[in-house]
Amino acid sequence: MSQRTLTFAVDAVVLDIEGTTSATGFVVDVLYPYSRARFAELLTERAAEPAVSRAIAQVRELSGEPDADAAAVEKTLNAWLDDDRKATPLKTLQGIVWAEGFARGDLVSHFYDDVVPALRAWHAAGVRLYVYSSGSVAAQRAWFTSSPQGDLTPLVSGLYDTENAGPKQEPASYRRIAESTGVEGGRLLFLSDRPGELDAAREAGWHAVGIRRPGEPYSAQAVEGHPQAATFDEITLSTTGTTSTTGSTA
Ligand SMILES: CSCCC(=O)C(=O)COP(=O)(O)O
Numbered sequence: 469m470s471q472r473t474l475t476f477a478v479d480a481v482v483l484d485i486e487g488t489t490s491a492t493g494f495v496v497d498v499l500y501p502y503s504r505a506r507f508a509e510l511l512t513e514r515a516a517e518p519a520v521s522r523a524i525a526q527v528r529e530l531s532g533e534p535d536a537d538a539a540a541v542e543k544t545l546n547a548w549l550d551d552d553r554k555a556t557p558l559k560t561l562q563g564i565v566w567a568e569g570f571a572r573g574d575l576v577s578h579f580y581d582d583v584v585p586a587l588r589a590w591h592a593a594g595v596r597l598y599v600y601s602s603g604s605v606a607a608q609r610a611w612f613t614s615s616p617q618g619d620l621t622p623l624v625s626g627l628y629d630t631e632n633a634g635p636k637q638e639p640a641s642y643r644r645i646a647e648s649t650g651v652e653g654g655r656l657l658f659l660s661d662r663p664g665e666l667d668a669a670r671e672a673g674w675h676a677v678g679i680r681r682p683g684e685p686y687s688a689q690a691v692e693g694h695p696q697a698a699t700f701d702e703i704t705l706s707t708t709g710t711t712s713t714t715g716s717t718a
């Protein structure tokens with residue numbers, strides 16, 4: 469693989485979180501146990517809250533168990549956690565628990581060292597920043613608010629998840645985001661670790677870069693035909709000029 473310098477003339481960049489801005493290990497080792505330990509209380513004592521009740525109904529529907537009680541729903545959630553399945557109701561319930569954990573100071577998020585300086589530089593260059601993650605909007609907001617580098621939400625123009633945009637491996641979701649931001653696909657860049665997400669963004673007419681961080685679960689998987697970068701340092705963004713990704717694919 470050659471040393472990469474990727475230059476994009478875009479109006480906005482859309483960021484995946486897990487495996488891209490932040491370590492999968494942190495999510496799985498810190499956030500997942502935190503939510504697992506709190507599901508039982510959420511499903512019993514707070515089942516009447518509208519967001520909880522709606523998510524419980526979605527779990528019952530997705531698992532094919534319409535009469536599942538709290539214990540059965542919890543079992544399903546934990547099985548999805550074990551498989552790292554990005555099911556929307558799981559993410560909704562995790563988001564509720566995590567947002568409260570971040571607000572309480574139990575949790576502080578994680579960003580790779582190269583990420584925050586790059587986000588600040590891109591923002592200063594007039595490029596809008598958005599997030600599109602399987603993690604719920606509530607979780608994303610808490611994640612960017614409670615970073616070790618302070619509150620990063622002033623950098624971010626909008627948050628998208630599988631609830632408000634749709635599944636991350638479907639081109640229609642990226643078209644929906646483009647329409648919502650008012651930026652046309654050719655002026656949008658998506659950064660992600662997952663090949664299927666990069667393919668879907670490209671099919672929607674976006675630029676897409678595969679982030680290949682050593683040690684991340686998808687880092688060895690080919691990102692067929694997409695430019696790739698190991699860190700955000702390798703990516704220069706501006707709203708003017710031309711796009712150049714020469715010598716950037718594996
Ligand atoms: C703060 S979001 C928590 C991470 C998470 O639960 C998740 O599923 C992230 O998936 P991504 O789409 O960002 O790879």
Ligand SMILES: [Mg+2]
Nearest residue numbers: 484486487661
């Ligand atoms: Mg990811």
